[in-house]
């Protein structure tokens with residue numbers, strides 16, 4: 127077995143409160159998995175490789191648990207709209223373009239390059255309603271070396287005429303998608319099989335654009351194939367009120383998905399969760415669901431701020447998402463900074479809500495979101511070496527501590543400060559991807 131040993135300043139988000147930080151530490155890996163992290167140089171055996179990153183930081187790769195891949199081309203546009211205006215004016219017309227495979231390929235290749243460039247090596251992605259384009263995205267992800275949850279989205283009502291599905295067709299396409307993309311499934315037209323790094327998930331857009339028949343049909347598919355669900359939850363007061371009006375028997379946004387049988391079949395991932403009621407909190411807890419905080423999107427499109435500090439203190443699994451294109455930037459590290467910033471605004475206006483500490487936000491972006499992808503999100507024994515090397519952000523003549531360096535990177539760093547990206551111990555390069 128070939129071991130690779132990485133030396134540098136290791137930051138392991140062992141808990142939201144306190145990371146484990148070790149300067150000049152050695153991360154010993156074998157076949158892309160971390161065996162141990164040592165303070166002293168280990169005895170080398172023949173064939174060992176040592177990669178020395180000096181004072182630079184070795185951190186877990188980022189996880190983006192909520193990104194709309196087909197909205198990549200509209201990021202940073204229409205940001206003065208509120209949710210429904212933005213959907214109708216920008217988003218639905220853009221997503222409808224993915225009926226053309228060639229357009230989808232152009233955008234999806236860019237998305238994957240950009241994710242790697244920004245150090246996002248795990249993602250849960252929305253696509254569009256189109257089977258072909260979603261299949262293409264799934265295959266490109268499989269080839270990329272990233273870890274992902276992806277599928278096709280569903281919407282059969284309250285959508286524009288040019289971008290809506292027939293209920294039966296939506297269910298048939300989704301069942302086909304799920305059954306064809308399970309781990310071990312043959313990659314269409316080839317002799318290769320899906321590795322399981324990219325797994326299918328159900329993606330009803332959100333309750334108001336889905337009929338009860340569609341949601342219940344998806345629930346049956348989830349149960350049959352044991353696949354989870356990724357959707358939006360109480361993302362604005364208007365959305366939550368509209369959902370309740372459309373599903374009067376369910377009583378709350380979260381209960382709509384629960385009653386449709388969509389929860390407990392695999393991971394449940396809910397974006398935003400800005401106004402959770404007792405029912406939503408009970409559902410998050412009961413199903414171990416991930417609540418995904420998307421600070422940029424919250425500021426741009428959505429009204430309200432997730433009570434992240436309260437949910438974290440309550441032990442709920444929390445992650446971060448860019449929500450591109452509702453969020454304008456692809457780097458999850460900037461969401462770490464934004465989560466702290468907007469939590470201070472929340473505390474200012476609602477003193478009973480406390481602010482999020484920097485390392486709590488960093489935890490959400492790494493260990494928090496990484497947990498949905500198996501042993502990912504930490505630099506610790508048994509975890510995959512899915513990691514980034516971040517430049518020591520000290521200025522000339524000054525020396526930052528590792529904590530300060532990481533914080534500065536999240537606030538003002540960019541992809542040029544990411545010196546290396548590893549998934550399964552393999553060096554990923556975004557500029558060689560075609």
Ligand SMILES: [Zn+2]
Pocket residue numbers: 192194358397449452
């Ligand atoms: Zn979203």
